[in-house]
Amino acid sequence: MKRKLILLAVTIVFLAGFGALLHSPPSMIDAITGATPKAKKAAQAATQLEGSYVLCINITSDGLDDKDARSVLKELALGVSETDLMEAEIRFRLYVPETDYALVRYAKKLCNRLEQAGFSVDLTEYSDTMLLSRVISGKYDVFLASDNFMDITTLEQMDYIIMDSEEMR
Numbered sequence: 001m002k003r004k005l006i007l008l009a010v011t012i013v014f015l016a017g018f019g020a021l022l023h024s025p026p027s028m029i030d031a032i033t034g035a036t037p038k039a040k041k042a043a044q045a046a047t048q049l050e051g052s053y054v055l056c057i058n059i060t061s062d063g064l065d066d067k068d069a070r071s072v073l074k075e076l077a078l079g080v081s082e083t084d085l086m087e088a089e090i091r092f093r094l095y096v097p098e099t100d101y102a103l104v105r106y107a108k109k110l111c112n113r114l115e116q117a118g119f120s121v122d123l124t125e126y127s128d129t130m131l132l133s134r135v136i137s138g139k140y141d142v143f144l145a146s147d148n149f150m151d152i153t154t155l156e157q158m159d160y161i162i163m164d165s166e167e168m169r
Contacts, residue, residue, distance in 0.1 A: 048102055049102045049165035051147065052162050054147050054163075055143075057074075058140055061140075064090065064141060074161050077161065092141035094144065095135075095140055095141075096125055100146065106168055132149070147162055
């Protein structure tokens with residue numbers, strides 16, 4: 001009986017010790033693997049745009065049905081030219097995938113450029129699944145995603161440009 005109580009006490013101390021080791025932030029495991037929130041944010045900040053990206057415009061959206069407005073939007077996305085203020089205020093939502101941190105940073109810069117040109121832009125981040133659902137159902141104004149996000153030829157009411165990551169800096 002005494003032996004069972006000692007074994008029980010040792011087991012409880014052992015489990016409590018490992019529980020405290022793994023539970024207390026920042027834990028030893030996190031310190032070893034770099035899985036702390038600070039390490040994750042540093043890794044996210046270090047990501048760069050790579051590959052090609054697609055800027056897609058829904059041509060049935062209010063204000064974006066004008067070909068000239070879409071041309072200005074594309075030029076600003078590429079950083080080709082600084083344009084004068086738009087005559088009419090065009091308001092739209094720009095959707096980006098929330099997991100592509102470099103793309104989200106670029107989208108924020110793009111929103112600033114567009115707002116300086118007279119557009120009114122609301123940036124919204126969605127999960128890949130939710131963004132794809134909105135795009136397929138046509139419930140978007142403009143979205144920005146990697147070129148392998150979806151087969152863009154399946155969408156009919158879309159004006160788009162494919163941008164290389166080098167053009168987007």
